[in-house]
Amino acid sequence: MNxxxxxxxxQSGAALPALGLxxxxxxxxxxxxxxxxxxxxxxxxxxxxxxxxxxxAAMRTGKVGCLLVTDxxxxxxxxxxxxxxxxxxxxxxxLDTTRMRAVMTPDPVTVGPKDPVRTAIKRMxxxxxxxxxVVDEAGRPVGTLSARRVVHYIVEHFPALVFTLPPDGNQxxxxxxxx
Numbered sequence: 001m002n003x004x005x006x007x008x009x010x011q012s013g014a015a016l017p018a019l020g021l022x023x024x025x026x027x028x029x030x031x032x033x034x035x036x037x038x039x040x041x042x043x044x045x046x047x048x049x050x051x052x053x054x055x056x057a058a059m060r061t062g063k064v065g066c067l068l069v070t071d072x073x074x075x076x077x078x079x080x081x082x083x084x085x086x087x088x089x090x091x092x093x094x095l096d097t098t099r100m101r102a103v104m105t106p107d108p109v110t111v112g113p114k115d116p117v118r119t120a121i122k123r124m125x126x127x128x129x130x131x132x133x134v135v136d137e138a139g140r141p142v143g144t145l146s147a148r149r150v151v152h153y154i155v156e157h158f159p160a161l162v163f164t165l166p167p168d169g170n171q172x173x174x175x176x177x178x179x
Contacts, residue, residue, distance in 0.1 A: 025157060026154065026157040026158075029117070029157065030116065030117045030118040030121065031116050031117075031118050032116070033116065033117045033153075034113060034114050034115065034116065034117070035111050035112065035113050035114070035115050035116075035117060035119075035120050035134055035145060036113040036114070036134075037117065037153070038117060038120070038145060038149045038150065038153050039149065040113075040134045040142070040143030040144055040145045040146075040149065041064070041143055041144045041145075041146065041149075042143060042144075043068050043133070043134075043141035043142060043143050043144055044058060044059075044062045044064055044067050044068065044144070045067060045068040045069070045070045045075075045141050046058055046067050046068075046069060046070070046079070046100060047069075047070060047071070047100070048069050048070065048071045048076055048077065048099070048100050048101040048104070049071075049099055049100070049101065050099070050100050051095065051096055051097065051098065051099060051100070052084070052088050052093070052095045052096075052098045052099075052100065052103060053095040053096050055067055055079055055084075055100055056084065056095060059081075064144075065080060065081045065130070065131065066078055066079065066080040066081070066130075066131045066144065067079045068133050068141045068144065069100050069101075069104045070141065073140050074138070074139040074140060075108065075110065075133050075135050075139055075140070075141050076101075076104075076106065076107070077100070077101070077104030077105055077106045077107070077108060078104060078105050078108040078131065078133060079100060079103065079104045079105070080105070080130075080131065083103055083104065083105060084103075087103040088103050108132070108133055109123050109127055109129065109132060110132065110133045110134065110135045110139075111123060111132055111133075111134055111135075111145065112134065112135065112136065112137070112142075113134055113136070113142050113143070117150075117153065120132060120145055120150070121150060124145075124147060124150065129147075130146060130147045131144055131145065131146050131147070132144070132145050133145075
């Protein structure tokens with residue numbers, strides 16, 4: 001039976017739980033769990049002196065939407081599909097002669113692997129980022145955290161609500177399904 005509330009419908013006469021079943025647990029966990037709990041993707045990095053053509057090849061090979069740009073092993077920028085479209089292709093720059101340093105987003109906002117999940121979510125939300133580099137104390141890349149990983153983490157806290165949603169959010173079965 002679907003546990004989603006529907007006004008005026010209750011099998012046992014008791015009110016069904018509200019949609020936010022365990023908001024306190026999520027609130028506590030985003031403060032207590034570290035970014036490493038989200039299992040960031042391994043870092044895919046390219047040197048700042050490399051060409052955009054090399055970056056595009058690395059993105060295609062790795063099937064990723066962003067690369068961390070490094071200089072002497074430290075993260076100095078990030079290069080995304082959006083950067084490729086707006087700073088390279090729209091500007092008519094050559095993929096072979098343009099260097100990453102000229103088209104990357106410099107000094108990206110980062111998080112550490114021991115930072116709380118809450119910190120990562122706030123930084124991603126504030127900047128409107130879909131990806132954020134995870135770096136160690138020395139600024140070396142440890143991973144890349146994506147919005148997708150954050151969403152999966154949140155879904156873990158509400159599995160009954162997320163996995164039992166009907167295709168149409170306003171549609172509810174009139175009777176219990178199954179045997």
